[in-house]
Amino acid sequence: xxxPAELIQRKRDGQELPADELGELILGYARGExxxxxxxxxCMAVYFRGLSRPETFALTDAMIRSGExxxxxxxxxxxxxxxxxxxxxxxxxxxxxxxIVAACGVPLGKMSGRGLGHTGGTLDKLESIPxxxxxxxxxxxxxxxREVGVAIIGQTGDLVPADxxxxxxxxxxxxxxxxxxxxxxxxxxxxxxxxxxxxxxVKVGDGAFMKxxxxxxxxxxxMIALGRDAGREVVCLLTDMDQPLGAAVGxxxxxxxxxxxxxxxxxxxxxxxxxxxxxxxxxxxxLGIDEAEGRRRAEAAVAxxxxxxxxxxxxxxxxGTADESALPSAxxxxxxxSTGGGYVTSLSAIGVGMAAxxxxxxxxxxDDDIDHAVGIVVHAKRxxxxxxxxxLAEVHARTDPAAAAASAEVLAAxxxxxxxxxxxxxxxxxxx
Amino acid sequence: xxxPAELIQRKRDGQELPADELGELILGYARGExxxxxxxxxCMAVYFRGLSRPETFALTDAMIRSGExxxxxxxxxxxxxxxxxxxxxxxxxxxxxxxIVAACGVPLGKMSGRGLGHTGGTLDKLESIPxxxxxxxxxxxxxxxREVGVAIIGQTGDLVPADxxxxxxxxxxxxxxxxxxxxxxxxxxxxxxxxxxxxxxVKVGDGAFMKxxxxxxxxxxxMIALGRDAGREVVCLLTDMDQPLGAAVGxxxxxxxxxxxxxxxxxxxxxxxxxxxxxxxxxxxxLGIDEAEGRRRAEAAVAxxxxxxxxxxxxxxxxGTADESALPSAxxxxxxxSTGGGYVTSLSAIGVGMAAxxxxxxxxxxDDDIDHAVGIVVHAKRxxxxxxxxxLAEVHARTDPAAAAASAEVLAAxxxxxxxxxxxxxxxxxxx
Numbered sequence: 026x027x028x029p030a031e032l033i034q035r036k037r038d039g040q041e042l043p044a045d046e047l048g049e050l051i052l053g054y055a056r057g058e059x060x061x062x063x064x065x066x067x068c069m070a071v072y073f074r075g076l077s078r079p080e081t082f083a084l085t086d087a088m089i090r091s092g093e094x095x096x097x098x099x100x101x102x103x104x105x106x107x108x109x110x111x112x113x114x115x116x117x118x119x120x121x122x123x124x125i126v127a128a129c130g131v132p133l134g135k136m137s138g139r140g141l142g143h144t145g146g147t148l149d150k151l152e153s154i155p156x157x158x159x160x161x162x163x164x165x166x167x168x169x170x171r172e173v174g175v176a177i178i179g180q181t182g183d184l185v186p187a188d189x190x191x192x193x194x195x196x197x198x199x200x201x202x203x204x205x206x207x208x209x210x211x212x213x214x215x216x217x218x219x220x221x222x223x224x225x226x227v228k229v230g231d232g233a234f235m236k237x238x239x240x241x242x243x244x245x246x247x248m249i250a251l252g253r254d255a256g257r258e259v260v261c262l263l264t265d266m267d268q269p270l271g272a273a274v275g276x277x278x279x280x281x282x283x284x285x286x287x288x289x290x291x292x293x294x295x296x297x298x299x300x301x302x303x304x305x306x307x308x309x310x311x312l313g314i315d316e317a318e319g320r321r322r323a324e325a326a327v328a329x330x331x332x333x334x335x336x337x338x339x340x341x342x343x344x345g346t347a348d349e350s351a352l353p354s355a356x357x358x359x360x361x362x363s364t365g366g367g368y369v370t371s372l373s374a375i376g377v378g379m380a381a382x383x384x385x386x387x388x389x390x391x392d393d394d395i396d397h398a399v400g401i402v403v404h405a406k407r408x409x410x411x412x413x414x415x416x417l418a419e420v421h422a423r424t425d426p427a428a429a430a431a432s433a434e435v436l437a438a439x440x441x442x443x444x445x446x447x448x449x450x451x452x453x454x455x456x457x
Numbered sequence: 458x459x460x461p462a463e464l465i466q467r468k469r470d471g472q473e474l475p476a477d478e479l480g481e482l483i484l485g486y487a488r489g490e491x492x493x494x495x496x497x498x499x500c501m502a503v504y505f506r507g508l509s510r511p512e513t514f515a516l517t518d519a520m521i522r523s524g525e526x527x528x529x530x531x532x533x534x535x536x537x538x539x540x541x542x543x544x545x546x547x548x549x550x551x552x553x554x555x556x557i558v559a560a561c562g563v564p565l566g567k568m569s570g571r572g573l574g575h576t577g578g579t580l581d582k583l584e585s586i587p588x589x590x591x592x593x594x595x596x597x598x599x600x601x602x603r604e605v606g607v608a609i610i611g612q613t614g615d616l617v618p619a620d621x622x623x624x625x626x627x628x629x630x631x632x633x634x635x636x637x638x639x640x641x642x643x644x645x646x647x648x649x650x651x652x653x654x655x656x657x658x659v660k661v662g663d664g665a666f667m668k669x670x671x672x673x674x675x676x677x678x679x680m681i682a683l684g685r686d687a688g689r690e691v692v693c694l695l696t697d698m699d700q701p702l703g704a705a706v707g708x709x710x711x712x713x714x715x716x717x718x719x720x721x722x723x724x725x726x727x728x729x730x731x732x733x734x735x736x737x738x739x740x741x742x743x744l745g746i747d748e749a750e751g752r753r754r755a756e757a758a759v760a761x762x763x764x765x766x767x768x769x770x771x772x773x774x775x776x777g778t779a780d781e782s783a784l785p786s787a788x789x790x791x792x793x794x795s796t797g798g799g800y801v802t803s804l805s806a807i808g809v810g811m812a813a814x815x816x817x818x819x820x821x822x823x824d825d826d827i828d829h830a831v832g833i834v835v836h837a838k839r840x841x842x843x844x845x846x847x848x849l850a851e852v853h854a855r856t857d858p859a860a861a862a863a864s865a866e867v868l869a870a871x872x873x874x875x876x877x878x879x880x881x882x883x884x885x886x887x888x889x
Contacts, residue, residue: 034631037504062493066630069501072469198498199466 027053029063037070044083051087055187061194068191068200076205078250084205085251088213091187097134097219100167104311105132107220108302109211111235111244112144113228114378115269119147119177120283121291121299122306124335127174128326129303129319131310134170135177136184136218144232144378145276145387148179153277153352153397157345175339184217202234204244212251222258222309224302225249229453230267232374238263238453245456260305263454264298268372268407270451271295275386275400277352278421284349287336289327294406294451300324301452353398355421359428366412367441369405376438377401377418380431384422399423401435408445459485461495469502476515483519487619493626500623500632508637510682516637517683520645523619529566529651532599536743537564539652540734541643543667543676544576545660546810547701551579551609552715553723553731554738556767559606560758561735561751563742566602567609568616568650576664576810577708577819580611585709585784585829589777607771616649634666636676644683654690654741656734657681661885662699664806670695670885677888692737695886696730700804700839702883703727707818707832709784710853716781719768721759726838726883732756733884785830787853791860798844799873801837808870809833809850812863816854831855833867840877 027049032042042050050067053059076084097105106126110116119135126133137147148159159179161169169176182189188210195201215223225248227241228234235241245261252259264270271292273282285291286299300323307319314322326332340347381387385396403418405411418435422428459481464474474482482499485491508516529537538558542548551567558565569579583589591611593601601608614621620642627633647655657680659673660666667673677693684691696702703724705714717723718731732755739751746754758764772779813819817828835850837843850867854860 030629030631033501037501037631060493062497062626063630065494066497066501066632069465069469069498069505070631073501073505194494197462198495199462199469199502200498 029053029059029067033063033067033070036067036074039074041077042080044079047080047083048087048090051084051187052091055091055190064191065194065198065200068195068198068203068206071206072200072203078247081205081209081247082251082254085209085213085216088185088187088191088209089217092185092217093183094217095163095167095184095219097167097170098221101132101171103132104222105134105170105220106222106224106306106310107133107135107215107218108224108226108306109215110226111207111211111228111233113266113270114144114232114374114381115271115274115279116145116228117150117271117273117279117283118226118295118299118302120150120280121286122302123175123177124287124339125299125303125323125326125332126306127339128331128335129307129312129322130174131307131312132170133175133306134166134218134220136180136214137177138180145274145279147177149395150276150279151177153280154340154345155351157340158343161343169342173338173342174335176343180214185213188213204240205247207234208244208247208251212248216252216255216257220257222306223252224305224309225259225261226302227261227263228266229263230265230374232269232378233266242454242456249456258309259457260309261456262302262452263456265449265451265453266374267449269374269377269403270298272402272404273400274377274381274403275384275421276395276397277354278400278402280352281349284336287327287332298451355398355423357422357425357428359420359422359432360416361418361420361432361435363405363411363413363415363417363439363441364436365441367410367443368445369407369409369411369439370442370446371440372403372405372407373438377403377435380434380438383434384420384427384431396423401431403435405439408448410445411441461485461491461499465495465499465502468499468506471506473509474512476511479512479515480519480522483516483619484523487523487622496623497626497630497632500627500630500635500638503638504632504635510679513637513641513679514683514686517641517645517648520617520619520623520641521649524617524649525615526649527595527599527616527651529599529602530653533564533603535564536654537566537602537652538654538656538738538742539565539567539647539650540656540658540738541647542658543639543643543660543665545698545702546576546664546806546813547703547706547711548577548660549582549703549705549711549715550658550727550731550734552582552712553718554734555607555609556719556771557731557735557755557758557764558738559771560763560767561739561744561754562606563739563744564602565607565738566598566650566652568612568646569609570612577706577711579609581827581829582708582711583609585712586772586777587783589772590775593775601774605770605774606767608775612646617645620645636672637679639666640676640679640683644680648684648687648689652689654738655684656737656741657691657693658734659693659695660698661695662697662806664701664810665698674886674888681888690741691889692741693888694734694884695888697881697883697885698806699881701806701809701835702730704834704836705832706809706813706835707816707853708827708829709786710832710834712784713781716768719759719764730883787830787855789854789857789860791852791854791864792848793850793852793864793867795837795843795845795847795849795871795873796868797873799842799875800877801839801841801843801871802874802878803872804835804839805870809835809867812866812870815866816852816859816863828855833863835867837871840880843873
């Protein structure tokens, strides 16, 4: 029988907790025996003291044991891959990766979350597609991965219920941005959902949880170790989130851009990241090919239209209208015009992300509704040369005042200078 | 409208919170609008980041504003004094100080708390007296202070309800031992209860919250400033809690020792502290005398029996049986015998305190019942010379096995050496 107050105190005082006691704390919390207020104090103590690698393992393991798990590979009789991003501004990677990988003959099943604050959620983006159902039974989910090759649904309550509770609590107690808690939250869901190989995308920059490359590396290494410990193959990309990914920020706008990318007409940085991730996923799959060949096949699936066909099959299987003309669009579209000339030396991801939130594209609190139509499309990105009076971006808004406010915010997110900035690729590092 | 999660985050990040926002957080908590889990995370953030002096003021002020206040001076038409101890092992000071000061013609009204862990509570001690009522209406309380000169009751729910809530929460979230929270908790109750002059006794040592003289000084200075800011006179004693105060530890045993001290037959260290505190209280009163004269009068009240009469009037006014033969006694009394000879170089207060808790004299959790009869009487204290086979202490227990276990614990609390230790007086410092 653990005593929660004593465990809190030991963590507060910097002690390492034994795996069994930490596990019991988490499972007790999931069963409703450890109250929210003790878990909140515990999370804040963890915020200041951190968790050791063994503690992070124990936390992840207990979260998985709090609910059901799926063995997707066994259900399909073959190796299944998954990808996950830590979240950023304009990050619609999963939407494009899913159908491309499926078109190459590798099944991808993914459970996604909703967005909070400036980082959008894959589910929210998908819900801008009329008719798209994010809630499938586990049976239907498995059947769709088998028959269609791709399914993206919401996290079911049966998997990792402790994470759902804990994330909700962390969100309202200022304990979200702690590395071990983030790693355990992500990996418990990935491991419980049953993919044997996982490509992780850790975002680094002002629009991401991880502000520095060092922090991102530590998170990546922790998640790789958690995956390896559970017998999974994990590759981790560290990618730039100092500026938005691609051009579109906002739910329907991002779906449109993902589809354009699946068709081969996406923005350069986003296309590069999507193809790289696809190459790695295919190399991890049971196709028995390397990354270069994986990338070649992904490019071919985009070029020959099979990726777009997979997109259509996937969206329609989940009840959605695959035709992009069905996506909602905002009544007010307003250009953001440069007030000077020069090179874009920086374009703050958090600045653009918060402008989108203020337009209604994201949630300030968990209970906020989302306006799927609104958002921002950035035309000029870091390194681009712009002239005074040239359009930098486009704001899609519900009302004129909202458009005006967002335009000012987007303008403020741009910094221009006389010299082009040092090049910073979208893909910064790969860890395995 | 404050956003609690944002305030938690700012405190977590080391920012100073404006008084109005911090006040609104506390009042919102008292109204039930801010949930326990947010306040728990906030308290843990405060544990790591601390509170500035202005923040501590704002917290104290908000706690006072959460409930009613009493103007005891106005109700009695004269200056009223109060004393408070931060709690330790064997600390029955209030029980002796109350009737002595009253016998000298100065009214003392005091609201006390219950004990938790190794530090006993004045209320628990008083409840070992058959019939003693700790709950009086505010009217009856004021009337008794006026007519009898002394009343000691439990904290009423009408005064400082925020503290009651907050203390209960801190107790189960490992956030009790934080200096600013302790200062605000003590001073909000003292200020709301209306005494114009307060003598504070901050315990320092292994049996106290404050382990070092530096921490104790900081707590004392904070409380003095809080009192002064509210227009009260405050004197603060820093006193030794590296060994138990006096000889008796345990509720009825401590009541007995307090009465013996009021009669002039108490242990030297406890008698010294009681007379010193009485002198300071009388000097702060409206008698217009200095501390030396205050101490002389306190000694006289003890010597001439008027203090004992005041004790009897006080206990009987609150429904108790003043005769000590009515106090409960434990069925098993067992001597603790020295296994070696030498000087007592240390006698751990926490060691003796925990032995008493294990006997049943204190609570491990808030809901534990207390056995008022059991406890420990230490005969040998720091600096005393003892011989092998000589009794060091006496254990008063409910059962033989409990007595045996406690004897071993008490024995382990003693350290003997060939040389007498450096002298350490009970009264270490006085701050004003």
